[in-house]
Amino acid sequence: MAAPRSLDAIQRAVVRPCLATINPSIWEGLELPKRHWLIDQWILAKGTTYLTGKGSVGKSLIAQQAMTAAAVGKPFLGQPVKRVRAAYITAEDDVEELHRRQSAINDALGITMTDLDGWLHLVSLKGRSAALVSFGVETTILPLFEEIAGMIEVTGIEAMALDNVAHLLAGNENDRYVVSAFIGKCDRLAEMMNGSVLLIGHPNKAGDEFSGSTAWENAVRSRLYMDTASERDGYTDPDSRTLSRSKFNYGPKGEALTFRWHKGAFVCDNELPSDYVAEMAHAAAIVQENDRFLECLDASIAQGRNVSHAVGSNNAPKVFASMPESRGMPKEAFERALNRLLSLGVIEANKPVQKYSNRTVKYGLVRAGYTL
Template identity: 45%
Template sequence: MRFGTMTPAQNITRHFGGDWNGSQGAFPSPGHSKSDRGMTVKDANGGDVVFYSHNGGDWQAVKDECRRLGLLPERQRRPNGEVWRETGRYEYVDADGTVAYRTVRLEKAGERKRFTAQRPDGRGGWVNKLDPNAPRILYRLPDIIAADRASVVYLTEGERKADKLAGWGFVATAIAFGAKGWRDTYAKALADRTVIILPDNDDEGRAFADHASKSINQAGGKAFVLPLPDLPPKGDIIDWAGTPEELRSLADAILHPPVPMLPMLDPGAWQDQPAPARTWALHEWIPTRQATYLTGAGSAGKSLLSQQLATCVALGRSFLGVETRQSVAIYLTCEDDADELHRRQLAICAALNVSARELSGKLHLITLAGGIGNELATFDPQGRMATTEAWATLHATVMQTGAGFVALDNVAHLFAGNENIRNQVAAFCGLLNGLAADADASILFLGHPNKAGDSFSGSTAWENQVRSRLFLDQPRDSNGEALDPDARQLARAKANYARNGETIAFRWHQWAFVNEAELPPRIHAEMAANAQAGADNTIFLACLDERNRQGRAVSESKASRTYAPKEFVAMAESKGIGRGRLEAAMDRLFRTRAIERGVVGRHQGEGKDMIGLRRVPDDLPDDVPMAPSDDVPMTPRSRPKAHTPYLTDKGAGWPPAAPLVEDDLDWGDGL
């Protein structure tokens, strides 16, 4: 639309007493002298004009005045009478103080706000759209550069929000085009800064905060996300009703969170409350919510005991006369395969007189034999522990099955640390105790004694880090000899919650553990007789070894003045068992080819062999002749077969209940 023969910009220039030069006019800004030329105007497409203020004049007021005077047409209205209004211009100034670009904010009722980016045209005007190759900079960048390095920088999604914060006295910045406009290059200006990001209360705002915080942290800054409280949906700092002091308090809380205190119990709250009853998986032997350490000599039967105990817990049956707490049970082994677990379980079920079917869903057997990566935790060179995938799997298995009893066989496969380093053992035991607490379960983990004779391996760390430790062994005499190969005893080697030192005595019978008193009278009597026979055999051999060590040979002949049973009766090694039992022991040992008549030394001064009773050497060839007795000619001896430890009074060998080697079953240390 033209006024006369001049363009709208020319009319405006003339009205305000300005000068026209080329394509634009210049005239005084409101409030300035008539010679001022701080306001410029030029024609734009569509009959509109563009105003520029070069000295702080209010160009918007001048444009509105022109419309009132009729120098410009009224705004073009949409069919519904509404128009897009320009509600803000925001200049982005680089580190040199040069305006690099600006954004123009446009709003219309019922529509989402819009932003238009403009760059200088080099002639005092602006060109829509930014140069795609030009660098992007943060809003209010000079403020960030001028601020102390210790000052916190507040990052928002929009320029108007940053302006509000700056008006409150904060160092504030923003990016062009809101939440979706973040670029990782912005983080360079914040590389050594502490930044608090104030997201809008919507999904886009939270995504912006997450992206920007990661980018700033990767660039070397320290970013914190501070969601403002009590914001309406899609609200932001403009909508927030808080004060600058409240914002500083919120920021201080997120930058300097209080150090949490240890959880404390108030004993006064227990007044008039009964103490909770202690619970046990095995009453007064294995507490719940704790890890218990079971050790024992090789072939003592730790694995069998653990699997049998897990079976009793699963069924709610007593274990060797001791009450159990019924729960789902897990027995995990790293040493025995499924076939071995199968054989052992059927023997246990037979001893308990239950069917294997009754255990479905109650007892879970797990074998990791032959696998690698079974360690539950590893330790770095600084001794710090990290859990493994195997730990996560075990924890999930225990929690999802609801197990209340877990036996882990054994610690050598599950602990990857150094058992002589106390803090590593402590961390591992703490891990197992944590599992016990999480599952409200009892954890029984197995270990071996060390070669020095202690009942636990490694240093005293294991002993010190558990509240309960059990030791499985065979009853032994004063010389450490096990007199009965089937007898066992379980001792409380350490018990913080019960009396120390108590034992449970039981026996190995038909591949399971049983109370001796529960056996039928006939078997009980035979076992007792065989146990005594085995002990007497050991005593006879101890006496024989001592006499041969002294060079004082004994004879098997009653007519001889050195008849062995008669000579042994007076020895301390015979333990007072009497001549009759010594004679029976000698007979058994001859029958089992454990002793023979042979050379036991040399007669001093005579240069001839000393003949007497001796143990049968293990390494003699089959054709070595035995020494003759007075009425038996010398003949090549047959190689003695491996003998049973003792015989019945009928001379028949009682089948050894816990053989170290079995032809068809290799039980080994997996008893």
Template identity: 40%
Template sequence: MAIDFDAIRRDYPLETVVAKVVQLRRSGANKVACCPFHADKTPSLVLYKDQTYHCFGCGAHGDVLDFVAGTQRTSISGAIRYLTGGNAPVLDEIDQQRRAQEMRQREAAQAKHAQDAVQGARSRWQRALPVDGTDNAYLTRKNVAPYGCRREGDNLLVPIFDEQGLIASVQSIPPEAGGKKLFHAGAPVKGGTFTIGDAKDGPVVIAEGFATGATVQMATGHLVVIGFSKGALKRTAELAAKRYPGRAIVIAADVNGVDEAQAASDAVGGRVALPDLQGADGTDFNDQAGHYGLDDVAAVFAERSPLPLAVLSPADWHGKKPPEREWKVEGLVPNHQATLLTGAGAAGKSLVSQLLCTCAGMGVDFLGIRVDRCPTLYITCEDDNDELHRRQQAICDGLEMSLSATRGHVHLLSLYGEMGNELCTFDEKRTLVTAKRYREIVQTAIALGVRLIVLDNTSHMFTGNENARSEVAAFVNLANAMARDIDGAVIIVGFPNKAGDSYSGSTAWENQVRSRLFLETPKNEDGVVTDPDYRVLRNEKANYARKGTEIGFMWKNGTFVLPPKAEGGAPVGHQFSDQHAWYALTEIDRRWREGNPFSASHIASERFIGTWLQQRFKMSRAAASAQLKAWGAAEIIVSEQRNSNSKMMGLRVKKWPDQPCGSSAEVNR
């Protein structure tokens, strides 16, 4: 039995399906949205009442099945399974015959309508009058030659030819600035072009509209093929490459159609030419000619060897404000990049990763650090669903939210016990080959709208040689590609090595990522863990932020929390709780061992311990001073010369007080 496509389109309305992917708004009789098939900043996707859509930016069009197939990166049959859950409606033989007859009748009516529309367009062209010189207001305003166009009243009439060289439609352009350009109703425009100039050699220029094409032809003498929209640039370029084999293809882009122009150029191995407006108003080459003349336009198209790579010119940024850097976690996890998170076993990497995903998904601070709210996906290869449940319950309890509140915001995936979790393999030439699991993760993330993925961990997902620099670099680049594809960020969870370095294997792990985080349970100078509940998350590499940023926090009731504070922000207890004291002493000890000790003198500015205590624990100056005096009197901390080779004086923990009670070393890795 055949699938009942009409029933699918009826039962799964296009508007309902599209609204789950992009935000819709009304525009006249239709709904519009930013197109999910290209980088669309202004709505160019239009939904029509006949249950079809069309993007005037990239040319994507179709019905609900085409939309699902495109967004889910699958086939039409895959789209049917996605919508119906595998239970697609079917037609019996009588229904099939009836539908086939209706289809033939519809197609015949549509063909007759299109044929009548083409004849109507041709009749308009025949009735139109020739343009004498530049007596048309539009041509005068644009300062271009008519190139065989005609006039219909005050409007300019531009012919649109099919592949056989016959007129298929016409475009009517009003004289006033901002007037609406109209194609003949019902006549096909797709695949239609208008060629101006007769150069037998040299490059072929592809342009969006008539004024741009005419300007370029007048400036360069090149053959110009006009496609009538930026969405048609790629198709027009491919047609020109077939029609004029061996000739270079140059795409004359408008400044608001660079992406479409680049796609067209990539399709035919051409190059993109951008108008050099030098800060002046305008968007295209006609505007450039109006400001600086035709010679200035000709200079842009001057013959040069096409570059095999898309090189940027800083001059193109003149007058433009650099975009703000985007973070998923402020100062720690940059957007559109892969971040490496490492830490020894039992440090709590999985717990902190799931907590981070929950905070980002729900838009709450991650241990006091601002996050960019977005849907998240935490993927583990080592914990089953029950463990994820236990951990998530503890996390939600700590954040004082219900599990139900996370629906649609936080997604968890256990691959525990499954085979084939590697994201890539390496062939005999050690070239990276993406694996099925990588494609499944990206497709799932895009379908859910996920913008932050945690991959836990490299032992399962990276099967290359961690000591081979090229393989590590290729894997990190693959993770960067994943971040780019989801328009978000990726965190890779890894391990330190046996020697104590904060990452294992090749230094490519350190060199390739733009940010690397390290989670540890601090130890004193004797290598003893002073508080099994205390953790430090430190940024050990930060290309885009200050290196050394760190967060101190505690394990409590199965999750991580900041050290407690009383009302007003003062530490719990008289001056310090036991937990606060151990935290502060651990930090003093770490700074001493790393060669950048705190100082007891306020003259030391950033190293002054009093300032740090006040800022970290919201203490008054008097309270911080009293605490330091108490520690000094008990000889818990002393001020000493750092070493014989340095005159730097610093604070060292001389003896440790009794370990605080109530600690628990049981932390999920």
């Protein structure tokens, strides 16, 4: 077999442009380049990371907090952070909301506004067009893209959170080409910074973790998902959150961070006094036990069933623990709620619940003020 021609000889022999290639032999003996992180093992120092999550779970807050942590080099939810100049750009919140949120974040991190001078840059696009690129017959780079590029040059930022896709993309989120091209523009901003973009998105109505084409999953190397903590034994902690790696090309996916909302920011449990966490969990459990009891009581009455506070086959805690509406809450929890709600006068015992055509009346537990 004839020896292959050198690339130079090939390029001289052809007229058309030739794609440049990398000869792996140049890496012989070189040390492997390290992978760098903005937030260790969670957000790459270069490229675009896509963060999605349910509505009102706190995606905007966590994005602003992540950029703040980067700006001061403080740990983010317990994870090491590279200190860089950073920016948070929102299309949904006004300046006053950014101020309130920043104050709470500062308190959680133990910093002042002065500590952020020259390191964190906040932008509110509320009230103006926030589209970066328009995709139609032709792809159009919109003024905002150029403004952000200019901001990168002036400020020297190396990390940026863009909130959110619904405002930034002027095109069809279900079109694979459009989505891939849009992520490409986000990657271009990352290249300009030699840094990272954290892109915020929403799930769809069907409950999937992201809305639109699967290109949202395929075009990024890392996708994070934020959610409320899952129920356990019928209980949830309304302030508890999880951040999981739904897609991660550079390591194992599925790992999750657990943290909680506290005084307007996110903190890890070990950053709070242990008695405070226990008190908050207890208070949340009381609310859920009461609410679940009343939900089951309403369902049983609607089904034509009467339940009682007394021991027996129709004992409310016993009946409720077996109902789908209990969602796994145990009988003991319903017993606590029964005593609590009776004491508070929220429910009443031995009251008319059902009345039949033969004038027979069934008695049992009802909400206070309930009438046939």
